[in-house]
Amino acid sequence: xxxxxxxxxxxxxxxxxxxxxxxxxxxxxxxxxxxxxxxxxxxxxxxxxxxxxxxxxxxxxxxxxxxxxxxxxxxxxxxxxxxxxxxxxxxxxxxxxxxxxxxxxxxxxxxxxxxxxxxxxxxxxxxxxxxxxxxxxxxxxxxxxxxxxxxxxxxxxxxxxxxxxxxxxxxxxxxxxxxxxxxxxxxxxxxxxxxxxxxxxxxxxxxxxxxxxxxxxxxxxxxxxxxxxxxxxxxxxxxxxxxxxxxxxxxxxxxxxxxxxxxxxxxxxxxxxxxxxxxxxxxxxxxxxxxxxxxxxxxxxxxxxxxxxxxxxxxxxxxxxxxxxxxxxxxxxxxxxxxxxxxxxxxxxxxxxxxxxxxxxxxxxxxxxxxxxxxxxxxxxxxxxxxxxxxxxxxxxxxxxxxxxxxxxxxxxxxxxxxxxxxxxxxxxxxxxxxxxxxxxxxxxxxxxxxxxxxxxxxxxxxxxxxxxxxxxxxxxxxxxxxxxxxxxxxxxxxxxxxxxxx
Amino acid sequence: xxxxxxxxxxxxxxxxxxxxxxxxxxxxxxxxxxxxxxxxxxxxxxxxxxxxxxxxxxxxxxxxxxxxxxxxxxxxxxxxxxxxxxxxxxxxxxxxxxxxxxxxxxxxxxxxxxxxxxxxxxxxxxxxxxxxxxxxxxxxxxxxxxxxxxxxxxxxxxxxxxxxxxxxxxxxxxxxxxxxxxxxxxxxxxxxxxxxxxxxxxxxxxxxxxxxxxxxxxxxxxxxxxxxxxxxx
Numbered sequence: 115x116x117x118x119x120x121x122x123x124x125x126x127x128x129x130x131x132x133x134x135x136x137x138x139x140x141x142x143x144x145x146x147x148x149x150x151x152x153x154x155x156x157x158x159x160x161x162x163x164x165x166x167x168x169x170x171x172x173x174x175x176x177x178x179x180x181x182x183x184x185x186x187x188x189x190x191x192x193x194x195x196x197x198x199x200x201x202x203x204x205x206x207x208x209x210x211x212x213x214x215x216x217x218x219x220x221x222x223x224x225x226x227x228x229x230x231x232x233x234x235x236x237x238x239x240x241x242x243x244x245x246x247x248x249x250x251x252x253x254x255x256x257x258x259x260x261x262x263x264x265x266x267x268x269x270x271x272x273x274x275x276x277x278x279x280x281x282x283x284x285x286x287x288x289x290x291x292x293x294x295x296x297x298x299x300x301x302x303x304x305x306x307x308x309x310x311x312x313x314x315x316x317x318x319x320x321x322x323x324x325x326x327x328x329x330x331x332x333x334x335x336x337x338x339x340x341x342x343x344x345x346x347x348x349x350x351x352x353x354x355x356x357x358x359x360x361x362x363x364x365x366x367x368x369x370x371x372x373x374x375x376x377x378x379x380x381x382x383x384x385x386x387x388x389x390x391x392x393x394x395x396x397x398x399x400x401x402x403x404x405x406x407x408x409x410x411x412x413x414x415x416x417x418x419x420x421x422x423x424x425x426x427x428x429x430x431x432x433x434x435x436x437x438x439x440x441x442x443x444x445x446x447x448x449x450x451x452x453x454x455x456x457x458x459x460x461x462x463x464x465x466x467x468x469x470x471x472x473x474x475x476x477x478x479x480x481x482x483x484x485x486x487x488x489x490x491x492x493x494x495x496x497x498x499x500x501x502x503x504x505x506x507x508x509x510x511x512x513x514x515x516x517x518x519x520x521x522x523x524x525x526x527x528x529x530x531x532x533x534x535x536x537x538x539x540x541x542x543x544x545x546x547x548x549x550x551x552x553x554x555x556x557x558x559x560x561x562x563x564x565x566x567x568x569x570x571x572x573x574x575x576x577x578x579x580x581x582x583x584x585x586x587x588x589x590x591x592x593x594x595x596x597x598x599x600x601x602x603x604x605x606x607x608x609x610x611x612x613x614x615x616x617x
Numbered sequence: 618x619x620x621x622x623x624x625x626x627x628x629x630x631x632x633x634x635x636x637x638x639x640x641x642x643x644x645x646x647x648x649x650x651x652x653x654x655x656x657x658x659x660x661x662x663x664x665x666x667x668x669x670x671x672x673x674x675x676x677x678x679x680x681x682x683x684x685x686x687x688x689x690x691x692x693x694x695x696x697x698x699x700x701x702x703x704x705x706x707x708x709x710x711x712x713x714x715x716x717x718x719x720x721x722x723x724x725x726x727x728x729x730x731x732x733x734x735x736x737x738x739x740x741x742x743x744x745x746x747x748x749x750x751x752x753x754x755x756x757x758x759x760x761x762x763x764x765x766x767x768x769x770x771x772x773x774x775x776x777x778x779x780x781x782x783x784x785x786x787x788x789x790x791x792x793x794x795x796x797x798x799x800x801x802x803x804x805x806x807x808x809x810x811x812x813x814x815x816x817x818x819x820x821x822x823x824x825x826x827x828x829x830x831x832x833x834x835x836x837x838x839x840x841x842x843x844x845x846x847x848x849x850x
Contacts, residue, residue, distance in 0.1 A: 132843055160812055165787060174787070175734075175801045183811060315819040316810060326825060330832040338839025345847045 129340060129348070133281045134290075136339050137274040138297045140231055143331040144270050145301025146308060147238050147324040151199075152434045153309035153455075154242075154317040156441060156448040159192040161317070162251060185251045190573075193438075195253065197569035199260050200434050204562030206261040208555045210268025212406070215551015219403035223273045223341040223547070230269030231332030235325040237263045242321025271526075271554055276547040279531040280342035288479070291528035292470020299459035299466075299519060302433065306459075310452040404545040410552055412545070414533050417594050419553045422525045423560025424591035425487075428494075428584045429522045430561040431568050432458055432514075443577060444502045454508055461512035462519020469520040470528055478606060479529055480599040483521045487592045490517035491585050498581035518588070526554055650693070650711045651677035654701035663743060664697035667717045679712070699723065699743070706732065717741040721766040736796045742769040752798020775800050789813040 162185040165174050174180035186192040218226050241259045245251065274297075282290050308327075309320045343349055409415065436458060440451035469486060473479040493514040500507045530553050534546030564587070571580050658665045658675050667673075668680035673694055675681075680695030693712040700722040706729075712718065713735045721743045733739065733751045742750065743766055750769035754760045755778070758771030776792035786792050786802035790813045795801040804813035 129843065132839065136839075157814065160814060165812065175795065175799070176803075178811075179790075179804065180787070180802065180812060312819070314816045316815040319819045323824065326828065330828060333832055334836050334839065337836040338843050340843050340847060347848065 127348070129343070129346060130281055132338065133277060133340060134294060136335055137277050138294055138300075140227065140331050140335050141270060141274050141297040142301040142304060143324070143328040144231065144234065144267060145298050146305030147235070147321075147328050148267070149302045149305025149433070150238075150242070150309045150320050150324045153306055153437055153448075153452045154313060154320050155193075155196050155438055157313060157317040159189050159196065161246070162186050162192050163189055183251065185253070194569065194573075197565055199256065200565040201562050202257055203260045203264045204430070204558050204565060206264030207268050208558035208562060210265040211272065211551045211555035211558060213551075214269040215272040215409075215548040215555070216403070216406055218269070218273045218276055218547035218551070219545065223277055224336065224339050226269050227273040227277075227339070228332045228336040230266050230273070231335060232329050234263055234266040234270075235329035235332065237266060238321055238325040238328070243318045243325070246316070246318035268551075268555075272547040272551040275527060275530055275550040276534075277339070277341050278527075279535060279546040280344075282531075287531060288470040288474035288524075288528050289467070290470075291531060292467040292524065295466045295470075295523035295527035296463035298523070299462040299515075302459040303456045306437075306452045306456050310449040313449060313452075404548055406548065406552075409545050409548040412533060412536065412549065414529075414536075414598060415549055415552060417598055418525055418529055418533065419556035421483075421591040421594035422522070422553055422557040424587040424594065425518070425522050425525065426554075426557035426561040427564030428518055428587050429462075431564055431580075431584065432518075434565060435568060436511075439577065440507075444507075446504075450504075454504060454511070457508040457511040458515035458519070461515025461517075462523060465516035465518075465520025466523030466527075468516075469524055473524065473528070476606075478602040479524065479532070480595055480602045481606070483524065483595060484592055484599050486517050486521050487588055490514065490521075491588050493517050494581055494585050494588065498578060521591075526550075526557065530554070650696070650709070651679035653678065653698060654703070658695075658697045659699070662697055662699065662719060663741060664695040664717050664719050667741070668695050680717075694738075709733075710735070712736075714738050717743075719743040721745055734796045734799050737772075737794060739772055739797065740770065742797075743767070744769065750797070752796075756798040769797070772797050787812065789816075 162183060164182070164184050164187075165180040166188065167173060186195065214226065214230070237259055241256065241263065245255070278291065278294060305324060308323055312320045312323055340346060432455075436455040437448065437451040440446055440454055441448050446454070465486070469482050473482045476482065493510070493516075497510045497514045500510050530550040531546065533553070534549035567583065568580055571583055657677055658668065658680060664680055665675075668675055671680075671694065672683055673680040674683045678697050678701075679693050680697075682692035682694050693715050695717045696709070696712045696715050697719045698706075699719045703720070703723040703725060706720065706723075706725060709718070709732060715736065716738050718736075718739060718741070723745055725745055725748060728744075728748055728751065730751075733742075744750070746762055746765050746767050748767060750757050750760055750767065752775075756773055756775065757769045758773060759768070760770070761768050772794070774794050775798065776794055789805050789808040790802040791805055792800050793803050802813075804810075808814075808816050
């Protein structure tokens with residue numbers, strides 16, 4: 115008898131692998147270009163301002179080299195504008211997410227995904243490279259382009275999660291999605307390395323490289339992605355398929371549900387893993403896409419969305435401001451700070467995977483989240499008091515990333531997939547992209563509001579208060595998912611009692 | 618005569634006119650400075666001695682570098698505006714390459730601070746006695762007052778001065794002298810651009826060539842293995 119591990123993997127074909135890798139790397143490239151912007155903030159700020167001098171000394175000459183650009187009089191104004199750009203981006207990203215999820219469930223996922231990737235690449239090219247080559251600096255142009263970028267990028271996440279949800283069913287979803295949701299962090303790492311190695315040629319080349327890469331990714335996705343097994347005549351394995359840990363009563367119960375045990379989803383495919391169903395395809399009606407309000411009212415969507423809003427605020431504040439904080443607070447060079455900020459993402463990758471695995475074994479997700487978030491509050495306290503030593507700082511960063519990035523990755527991927535394919539839908543409605551859009555959209559609104567608050571708090575009260583704000587937000591996210599935690603823990607006690615009764 | 622030939626003629630005429638006008642414009646500019654006041658370079662003055670020593674061409678009050686027949690603003694190597702009844706000197710930029718400038722015996726009240734910015738070759742400056750050498754006495758090797766005139770001789774390299782400690786050029790740039798009491802921060806070798814932030818030349822072909830190639834390859838590979846068998850759902 116084959117070990118559970120091999121059995122687990124045997125159900126996947128090379129199509130699964132390609133779908134995994136394509137969706138993984140398309141989001142990697144997207145996040146890499148997003149990260150580019152945060153990693154070149156210091157250089158862009160230098161480009162927009164004249165040279166700084168004491169009041170008594172004369173300005174440097176020649177003027178073209180030192181004084182000519184004054185989009186902003188000093189670096190404070192430039193920093194504030196960079197924060198405004200972040201906020202604008204996240205708000206338009208949030209608005210776009212609400213729409214794109216709905217669109218993705220109704221249109222061909224491949225086209226939407228490709229359109230988002232390539233369109234966003236073009237806008238980033240104009241924003242970072244073309245403007246610099248033309249030397250045409252304009253505040254309104256920057257804002258307009260970044261709004262457009264947010265709207266285009268929002269098309270990507272719901273589509274990739276939907277494609278993954280199509281290809282990977284309930285069994286092992288926590289682990290597979292945990293591994294897959296590392297894409298955001300891998301993208302951050304890739305973006306950080308690309309930016310820091312190309313930065314010396316000029317920040318415009320960092321934008322050039324990442325946007326061309328992203329465009330190439332869009333092209334590859336267009337030619338290579340199969341959005342669901344149905345496109346090649348395969349069907350998703352039934353919900354009662356092989357799972358890494360067998361539990362008698364649990365194997366038929368969906369991973370996330372507080373409803374009575376359903377008979378099993380009404381998927382047309384039954385028994386076996388893959389059956390080609392050409393004949394029966396016509397009999398089965400194509401699933402309708404769910405309405406926005408209906409999706410919002412699905413059980414679990416609202417609490418997880420609100421919790422994700424708080425969590426994404428903290429996560430994205432680290433994402434956007436970490437290199438800046440490191441170079442301003444500790445005085446390290448920008449390229450060094452970029453490399454150091456990678457450790458947060460490393461922690462996030464490991465956290466997402468490990469916690470996804472644990473939640474698969476337990477069969478419950480909310481308790482895992484709760485424990486991780488409690489420990490995250492401690493990690494934040496520890497990081498805010500980090501000494502200026504780079505090694506210690508990196509270690510603390512990785513720990514913080516583990517405890518914050520883990521739940522964040524889980525909510526945005528595995529849990530969204532759970533919510534979008536839960537029993538309440540009875541498999542007759544396509545809700546995956548819509549639900550993902552709602553969860554991530556609410557998260558982005560929280561993150562957007564947070565960016566402005568972070569720069570406000572920092573300028574008035576300093577970095578310590580910013581960390582205190584993060585701790586409060588983490589606490590809030592625990593509060594929001596408290597009802598779900600209570601329900602799941604009660605269910606766990608019930609099962610344990612039921613099992614001890616049987617023995 | 619064919620049509621083509623007359624076209625060629627027209628082009629030549631146009632070119633000739635363009636050269637005349639552009640040359641003439643420079644000529645008038647130069648004439649402005651060199652003929653700011655009447656007369657020509659006096660015999661026995663510092664400028665005339667310098668001019669004969671360097672075999673220059675005298676034109677009005679200027680000493681021009683003898684370089685065939687081209688009269689260019691770059692080639693004013695000496696300027697003698699003494700005894701011109703000038704009360705104000707506004708713009709001497711056409712003579713920025715001059716080695717000797719004489720402004721003595723003029724009722725000038727004061728000189729603009731930036732008047733001599735960019736005058737890197739200036740080694741001999743003669744001013745009326747009431748004026749101070751530009752850049753202060755510390756910018757010149759020798760300063761002496763003789764009767765009605767003030768002699769400033771030998772521009773010092775400001776970048777080498779130890780008392781100008783505050784002359785810190787920003788990162789990636791070096792101090793270069795730019796006239797008496799002036800300096801510029803110009804980018805170190807290999808650095809360029811605004812604030813000398815950019816280093817080196819980005820290898821576009823080496824980066825994007827392989828990228829394009831691999832994109833095409835991967836797309837073809839994936840299309841063959843994945844999408845070729847796709848049925849529309």
